Amino acid sequence: MREIINNTFGTLSSAPDNTIINKVYDYLSLILIGFKGKNDENENAITNRLCKTLNSKKPSEYPFYFHHQNIEDDKENTSTDFAVFGTHAYAQENNIDDDSPSLIKFEAKRLNSKLPKNREKEYVCGEYQNNKCVKNSGGIERFKNGRHGKDVVYAGIIGYIQTDSPKYWIQKVNNWIQEQIKNANDDKLTWLENDLLVINNENDTLSSYSSISYRVYDDNIQLRHLWIDFSEQQN
Numbered sequence: 001m002r003e004i005i006n007n008t009f010g011t012l013s014s015a016p017d018n019t020i021i022n023k024v025y026d027y028l029s030l031i032l033i034g035f036k037g038k039n040d041e042n043e044n045a046i047t048n049r050l051c052k053t054l055n056s057k058k059p060s061e062y063p064f065y066f067h068h069q070n071i072e073d074d075k076e077n078t079s080t081d082f083a084v085f086g087t088h089a090y091a092q093e094n095n096i097d098d099d100s101p102s103l104i105k106f107e108a109k110r111l112n113s114k115l116p117k118n119r120e121k122e123y124v125c126g127e128y129q130n131n132k133c134v135k136n137s138g139g140i141e142r143f144k145n146g147r148h149g150k151d152v153v154y155a156g157i158i159g160y161i162q163t164d165s166p167k168y169w170i171q172k173v174n175n176w177i178q179e180q181i182k183n184a185n186d187d188k189l190t191w192l193e194n195d196l197l198v199i200n201n202e203n204d205t206l207s208s209y210s211s212i213s214y215r216v217y218d219d220n221i222q223l224r225h226l227w228i229d230f231s232e233q234q235n
Helices: 019-033 043-057 088-093 139-144 166-182
Strands: 064-073 078-086 102-111 127-129 132-135 154-161 198-201 206-214 220-229
Touching: 019 043, 019 064, 019 102, 019 154, 019 206, 019 220, 043 064, 043 078, 043 102, 043 154, 064 102, 102 139, 139 154, 139 206, 139 220, 154 166, 166 206, 166 220
Parallel strands: 102 154, 154 220
Antiparallel strands: 064 078, 078 102, 127 132, 198 206, 206 220
16 A cells, blocks of 8 residues: 655554554444445435444454544534544544544545536536636545645545446545546646555445545645445435
8 A cells, every 4th residue: 555655744642553543443344334325315324323333342452432523623614534643542542732633634526427517526626617616515625725634644435336346436535536637627636646545345335445645735645535335226
């Protein structure tokens, strides 16, 4: 996997190493494999159930927890779909000032070819008219432009596949990213080859991908993309 070389946006005191980060991703993947969803269910409802499941099934010894609709900026009223925080015990053990240190911020997106045309690319980027952003709704774009995840260098996007297949969507998503590399909607953002999703593994239930995005802070954020396939599940 490609690694982040540097982080110039403050000091990453929340994750002294990536051991706990990998533990979070492993646990999340385990839960997602057995998670059920409807192929017409809305994103917030799915994510709400997912966060409840993640917390209720989490082994007590794991030094982290999940928080749904995490406020990022109370003045601008922005929030990520959910976030992972270290426990007080984790903070003490690692000499971290914050009683509840941020570890990973997550967005969730539906991968559904029946979405309205103005929303079809929102896994990658938001809505633009005449080169002006009218809705800052892009999953990857929000991490690049600082709307989400300012205080972390690890983030994730959960993809709820409601139509088609992982192979269909990886091609679609990477094509949309290639469009941004060639001609970005937002001229303040730099899209690079590292933004393209790289396959970790693909199977019938859960697929995993990685990417690295260059942010407006002149640093990188490392993204994990976990896609759960609901397309064949019964409503």
